[in-house]
Amino acid sequence: MTGEYDHQIRDLDSRIDALESDLRSLSGKFGYTEDLGYELRNIRDDIAGTEGKLDELDTDLRDHITDTNRALQRLIGQVRLLEGQLLASGGAQLADLDTVTQEQRRLARAVARGREASSVLLTPHERSAHQQRIQRFESTVEHHRQHRTAVISTVGKLTRTTAPGDREKAAAELAQALATEQHLRQTLDHQADLLKAADTALAADAQARAEKHGVIEAGKKAEQKLILALRSRLADAISQRKLLPTWFVTVLGSAPPAARTQQWLETATQVLLYRLTYDISDQVVALGDKPVGRGGPRTEWYKQLATDLRRWR
Incomplete structure (x- = not known):
């Protein structure tokens, strides 16, 4: 309006x-x-x-x-x-969504370690950007090589030409070819720094992936196990018509919505996983206190969940 x-x-x-x-x-x-x-x-x-x-x-x-x-x-x-x-x-039971076993706590620690290890890796977007810089440099190198051949050909044409009008035309072509070659060399000089930074970043990322592969994979497997367990616990509580905790109801409601039920269940499970991973026990605020600091895997996860939860309020 x-x-x-x-x-x-x-x-x-x-x-x-x-x-x-x-x-x-x-x-x-x-x-x-x-x-x-x-x-x-x-x-x-x-x-x-x-x-x-x-x-x-x-x-x-x-x-x-x-x-x-x-x-x-x-x-x-x-x-x-x-x-x-x-x-x-005595008409209803309160659903217990926070009590966990020692094994689940062990898995939660593996999730936290895996997310922390993954946070130092390049994102798919960052990797793609570096790879594109390398491809652009290689393309410019090939273009420059082809143009140098064209410059040599133009020089040969000028030396073989004797007629004044033809020599003037060949000289103009050579001047244009040399200007283009100079521009390509300047472009290569500019791209060289970007190429070095891209090579360095991709090499460091490859090394980090190799070093942290075990921790990251263990974290992913632990996360899959916990998601299945937490999703099952939540589904049982709903099917048994148990009262969901206050911290849950205030952000996700007291029951699944008729529409977008699958998305609701996925968000709810992620909230449960976040609370378990970072040992959130607040009975009013679903995600607990906002993480301190501007970055890190916990902060990014918190922001994503906060955004997802707005759809259900």
Whole structure:
């Protein structure tokens, strides 16, 4: 809505500028501008009215956001109240999604180590970018080699030509060929630094992959085992109609949605895995405290989960 009114205001401003220009031109030519002046006043009134509506929309939007937040807090309170009443009456069991075995904790540590090891590797995008730099350099080298052959051919043509007109034409071709060859050499010089950086990065990545292969693979296998176990636990809790924990309900709801159920289950399982991997025991906040620092595998995982959870609120 606000974007639509912004567009209208910009359109009206453009009309005013055009009319003012016409007004000045007509004033000089005819000295009669009452109609234009009347239209300008109407347009300015329209702008004032539109800006007023825009302010009202902004106010309404802020009010809606505030009302939504209040409704969410009331909903959370109602969920907690219902949980307490059901548990007190013995009418329902509370699902235990946080208790784990020693074996699962061992697997969780393997997951953390594997993710930490993977974080120092180049991403597929980074590897592709380095490989493309190398390919561009090799392509430029081949282009330069072919053009040098063309320069030599042009020199031979110039030396064999005797007619003044033909020599002038051959000299112009040679000058153009030499300019292009110089440009290609400069391009190669520029790409040489990028090539060195790409070679270094790919070599370091290959070495890291070789050194950390075992840890990374162990982490992946551990993660697969935990995902299966946690997914099964969650599915059992839902099928048995157990009350899900407050920290779960506040971000994912009390039951799977009718639409996009598979995506919901995948996100929920990842939240369980994150809590297990980093030993999150907070009973209110699903992901616990935000990780300290700007980078690292835990921070990236936290950001991804926080983004995924917004779809279910």
